[in-house]
Amino acid sequence: MFSDADAAALYDLLNPWDPARQPEDRFYDDLVMAAESVLDVGCGTGAMLHLAREQGHGGRLVGLDPDRAALDRARRQADVEWVEGTAADARSGADFDLATMTSHAFQCLVTDEEVRASLAAIHGALRQGGQFAFETRHPQARAWEGWRPSNPDDVVDLVDDAGRALRVWHEVDSVAGDVVTFRGSAAEPDGTVLRVDRVSLRFLDVAALNGFLTDAGFEVEAQYGDWHRGPITDDSREIITIARSR
Known part of the structure; x- marks a missing residue:
């Protein structure tokens, strides 16, 4: 009655990508447009990379996601590379300047093993000094x-x-x-x-999250508690992280 394709289309209706209106989308859009090559892990229907290309991004853009129906929608734009797979399937040695996980996709990594395998793969897909940008909901906000x-x-x-x-x-x-x-x-x-x-x-807290990042070979470059790059406080609802590959 309601197919996977229907669900993917519904996701786009519920979550339109709009950097002009949404500060979280603008945060990632600025990073993507400044990077020569981008791997979007958990790209979903590909809206972020679609817009980047429409805005004139001329470098390599790759979207990675395990949801075939979402990728079918993403593939309507053929000048981006779309790959079916999980974060742990990110290809080593690809030398991306930037990897992203938007829309709280990082929280879908539930077990320690999933987190470690995914971070190791993302680290391996980045060039040395490349950035990994993502966000998780701060558990204190419940x-x-x-x-x-x-x-x-x-x-x-x-x-x-x-x-x-x-x-x-x-x-x-x-x-x-x-x-x-x-x-x-x-x-x-x-x-x-x-x-x-x-x-x-x-819902990882800051200490646990940063421990996983350090173990995977990342250095936390910046962490914010809101999409305007404010500090993490006792009232923060987000943990927004930019980590750099060592």
Whole structure:
């Protein structure tokens, strides 16, 4: 009733890439446009790299993602290289200037083994001194507490590309240590559920995150608590990191 392709199209509707309006998109857009070669890990439907090319980026742009339906949408733009695979599949020796993981994709690395393998592969794909930019939600903000259908800010009503009226919401199933598992539902306006996707995300704190980065051969160049490059404080909702390959 609601295919993987439908879900990929819905993602674009819910998360339009717009650096002119969204400070998080502008943060990454500035980094991408300044780099000669970019690997976007967890590129999804490819919106960031699509726009970079449209804005005149003339260097190498590569998107990597395990979601085939998302990549099918990304491949509508053929002047970017699209690769199916996980972060741990990033090709060693590619000498990228910049690697990115946007939209909290880093949090999909749930186990220590996934984090270590992914960071090692990303490190290997960068040139020496290359940058890795990504963000995670700061666990102190407990963002998952707002992922519930009773929260009006978490319920979205929209019309998709097929002309269907939809309602989208989230529900948390479990919080186990630093891993939160939740369901994202897409339904008809009368509540008839068309699709449910179950996702687990890891909420690392600053110390644990930086430990993994150091072990993988990265040096933390900068960390911010907001998209305007403010410091991490007791109120920060994000841990935004730029790490450099040693």
